[in-house]
Structures are given as structure tokens and as C-alpha cells.
Amino acid sequence: MERHVIQKKYEFLRIIDRLEDENLLIVITSIRDISDDWKTGNIxxxxxxxxxxxxxxxxxxxxxxxxxxxxxxxxxxIEFLKLTKLYKNDVESFLIYNPK
Structure with missing residues (x-):
């Protein structure tokens, strides 16, 4: 019986959107957990x-x-876990986190 190999990755993402019409700056940050099954191609x-x-x-x-x-x-x-903890305690630091 063949096993599927699933690779896990963790990513940090930041999106900044400037809406002049609405006089708003929007900052969206996200920590993502990605599983990639290289056999099936499913992500x-x-x-x-x-x-x-x-x-x-x-x-x-x-x-x-x-x-x-x-x-x-x-x-x-490890960074993923640190950020998860940081997010719970300090949203502002989470927003300004800069990956190395």
C-alpha cells in the first residue's frame, strides 16, 4: 500500500490597501498553514x-x-507558533511583524 506524502508549510502574508475614496488604509495580515499532497497535487x-x-x-x-x-x-x-502566541496577546505587533 502506497502512502501519500503530505508536505506542510507555514506562511506569513500582509496585504495593504489604500482606499483614497474612502480615506482608509487597510492592513490585513495572515498566518497560513499549507498542506501540499505532491502525489495528488491537492493543496x-x-x-x-x-x-x-x-x-x-x-x-x-x-x-x-x-x-x-x-x-x-x-x-x-517555531516562528509560526511564536506568531500565533503574539497574535493572541498583541495584535499591533502581529500587524508589524517582519519575516527575516
Missing amino acids: NLLSRHSHSKEFQLDNVPKNIQGLTEVAPTQISP
């Missing part, structure tokens, strides 16, 4: 933690102003 993407925050464009905090988008970036299982 299972689970967003463990996501958070979004809105700021008025004329009142964006300095620590948020310097943020850039982060494309899905692979992080280690």
Missing part, C-alpha cells in the same frame, strides 16, 4: 490567524506608515 490552505485593521489616511500611526506588503513568505514551525 489545502488554512488561515490559522488573520487580522485586519483600518486607519483613516490622515491618522495612520507612525509604526504602521512604514509597513510594506509581504508576499506569502515561508516561516518555520
